[in-house]
Amino acid sequence: MKETIDQILYSKYKRQIKKEKKIVTIWQVALFLLFIGSWELLSSSRLIDPLLFSSPSKVITLIYTKLGDGSIIGHLSITLFETIIGFLLGTIFGIILASTLWSSKRVANIADPYLVILNAMPKVALGPIIIVALGPGYVSIIMMGAIISVIITALVVYSAFNEVDPNYERVLLSFGASRWQCFKEAVFPATLPTMISTLKVNVGLSWVGVIVGEFLVSKKGLGYLIIYGFQVFDFTLVMSSLVIIAIFAAIMYKLVEKLERWLIKHTVS
Amino acid sequence: MSFLSLEQVSHYYYSPTSYTKALENISFSIADGEFVSIIGPSGCGKSTILSLIARIMEQTEGHIYVDGENINDSSVQIGYMLQQDYLFPWRTIIDNILLGPKINDTISEETHQQIKQLLDDVHLPGTEQQYPDELSGGMRQRIALVRTLITNPNILLLDEPFSALDYVTKLKLENIVSEMIKRYNKTAVLVTHDLGEAISMSDRIILMDAKPGRVAEIFDIPESIRQTEPFYVRRHEEYQQLFDHIWQYVSEDTVGERNHNHEGDN
Ligand SMILES: Nc1ncnc2c1ncn2[C@@H]1O[C@H](COP(=O)(O)OP(=O)(O)OP(=O)(O)O)[C@@H](O)[C@H]1O
Numbered sequence: 200m201k202e203t204i205d206q207i208l209y210s211k212y213k214r215q216i217k218k219e220k221k222i223v224t225i226w227q228v229a230l231f232l233l234f235i236g237s238w239e240l241l242s243s244s245r246l247i248d249p250l251l252f253s254s255p256s257k258v259i260t261l262i263y264t265k266l267g268d269g270s271i272i273g274h275l276s277i278t279l280f281e282t283i284i285g286f287l288l289g290t291i292f293g294i295i296l297a298s299t300l301w302s303s304k305r306v307a308n309i310a311d312p313y314l315v316i317l318n319a320m321p322k323v324a325l326g327p328i329i330i331v332a333l334g335p336g337y338v339s340i341i342m343m344g345a346i347i348s349v350i351i352t353a354l355v356v357y358s359a360f361n362e363v364d365p366n367y368e369r370v371l372l373s374f375g376a377s378r379w380q381c382f383k384e385a386v387f388p389a390t391l392p393t394m395i396s397t398l399k400v401n402v403g404l405s406w407v408g409v410i411v412g413e414f415l416v417s418k419k420g421l422g423y424l425i426i427y428g429f430q431v432f433d434f435t436l437v438m439s440s441l442v443i444i445a446i447f448a449a450i451m452y453k454l455v456e457k458l459e460r461w462l463i464k465h466t467v468s
Numbered sequence: 469m470s471f472l473s474l475e476q477v478s479h480y481y482y483s484p485t486s487y488t489k490a491l492e493n494i495s496f497s498i499a500d501g502e503f504v505s506i507i508g509p510s511g512c513g514k515s516t517i518l519s520l521i522a523r524i525m526e527q528t529e530g531h532i533y534v535d536g537e538n539i540n541d542s543s544v545q546i547g548y549m550l551q552q553d554y555l556f557p558w559r560t561i562i563d564n565i566l567l568g569p570k571i572n573d574t575i576s577e578e579t580h581q582q583i584k585q586l587l588d589d590v591h592l593p594g595t596e597q598q599y600p601d602e603l604s605g606g607m608r609q610r611i612a613l614v615r616t617l618i619t620n621p622n623i624l625l626l627d628e629p630f631s632a633l634d635y636v637t638k639l640k641l642e643n644i645v646s647e648m649i650k651r652y653n654k655t656a657v658l659v660t661h662d663l664g665e666a667i668s669m670s671d672r673i674i675l676m677d678a679k680p681g682r683v684a685e686i687f688d689i690p691e692s693i694r695q696t697e698p699f700y701v702r703r704h705e706e707y708q709q710l711f712d713h714i715w716q717y718v719s720e721d722t723v724g725e726r727n728h729n730h731e732g733d734n
């Protein structure tokens with residue numbers, strides 16, 4: 200008898216959760232439709248300038264035709280490629296830099312003011328210099344995607360290294376471990392969750408770096424399409440590119456989130 | 469024969485704004501196979517002494533010898549069980565236990581058999597593939613003990629290994645440890661806050677003073693108590709008398725009324 204009451208209460212709770220979820224979804228869809236609908240309406244009734252703000256129907260048509268002739272796939276894939284590589288490089292080099300700082304207190308002390316300045320500096324402002332140094336190609340753009348996250352990754356991971364309970368190292372030292380062994384067996388694995396959580400931040404940062412990079416030099420990519428559309432006054436193209444960026448940035452974020460969960464489950468039990 | 473000896477050891481902790489004199493002129497020696505307990509108020513430098521013997525840090529002044537050799541030149545294996553278990557949460561029990569052999573690159577088929585034996589000894593067979601957070605505090609401490617013993621240390625340093633346990637578990641563990649130390653013939657130094665534990669497990673007790681940490685008194689435990697298993701010592705007829713005797717010194721110490729004229733007694 201008692202168990203059935205418990206079950207009834209529990210299924211009531213589950214129903215409530217389901218109901219709440221439904222309400223949230225309905226609101227989300229409604230807001231989306233409202234936004235698209237009013238945009239379309241305002242544009243077609245010329246309350247806003249359709250030349251500047253385009254309209255959903257035009258954006259969809261454009262994306263559809265560009266998907267059809269395949270031209271957008273090229274732009275999309277180059278931007279995705281640059282972002283992923285930039286993201287990986289930024290994260291990996293950030294962690295390597297953090298490890299170097301950890302390996303020598305003196306190096307860390309010497310580097311400190313430079314890291315503070317580099318961190319405070321808006322990295323995209325370095326764009327022109329990077330382009331001059333590496334040439335106006337995708338190497339520069341990948342660099343921009345990487346450099347934007349490398350310093351902050353290094354600082355976050357380095358401070359996480361320092362927060363690892365020194366007693367884990369003491370355990371290893373009592374076995375006669377070297378500093379490198381302490382790093383490998385205690386400091387690095389204890390910091391994995393922090394490293395994994397930087398991934399999510401970095402993927403967003405890399406999009407910024409890459410799009411700005413494409414603004415500056417590229418002949419290809421979504422950033423280029425935005426700048427090109429702006430220059431030839433084709434705002435439907437600008438809007439279409441923005442929509443595609445929004446979709447793919449969200450997909451990538453979700454994938455990294457999945458990867459994060461998987462990594463946490465499989466490395467830090 | 470003195471196996472491990474400290475001579476005029478002092479240790480300072482430095483920080484940019486201040487320093488702490490943790491130990492002042494500590495001298496004592498321990499014979500091969502002897503079990504010595506260190507007791508004293510919190511902050512008197514007990515853990516510091518163990519860290520120095522474990523070669524985790526180097527003393528500011530003085531010398532530590534093992535078998536007549538400077539401890540840093542000696543190849544003697546020293547096992548140190550810290551104040552908490554510090555099992556690595558991301559490693560399974562077996563991987564935790566294998567840390568020492570892994571670092572010393574001595575993993576063999578024999579190591580695995582030994583682990584099986586030791587896990588049996590501490591009544592935790594079959595836990596190899598579990599993670600530390602699946603075990604209770606007392607179980608974790610026993611695993612930490614196995615992790616310390618698997619490197620076959622000649623000297624075993626135990627820093628309040630039983631402090632976080634309920635009374636019965638604690639008595640049982642005292643027995644297990646004491647029995648294993650005798651069986652494997654280890655020299656052991658135990659730090660504890662529990663005078664009863666010190667009496668029931670050791671051959672000698674070193675009582676320390678705080679601020680700065682120094683040796684206040686050394687007590688020999690009578691043979692009759694030493695022969696008794698820890699589990700039963702507390703019911704031994706001589707136990708209460710000895711307890712009261714040492715307690716006088718301990719309480720004087722914590723009340724802080726001692727003037728340091730006991731020092732020459734030993
Ligand atoms: N890493 C450190 N840095 C600075 N001071 C320290 C450090 N470790 C210990 N001390 C100081 O040295 C003294 C002795 O510390 P220690 O940990 O050896 O005491 P203890 O006898 O083990 O105390 P407890 O019984 O509380 O564990 C204390 O005054 C403590 O504040």
Ligand SMILES: [Mg+2]
Nearest residue numbers: 514515516551
């Ligand atoms: Mg201590």
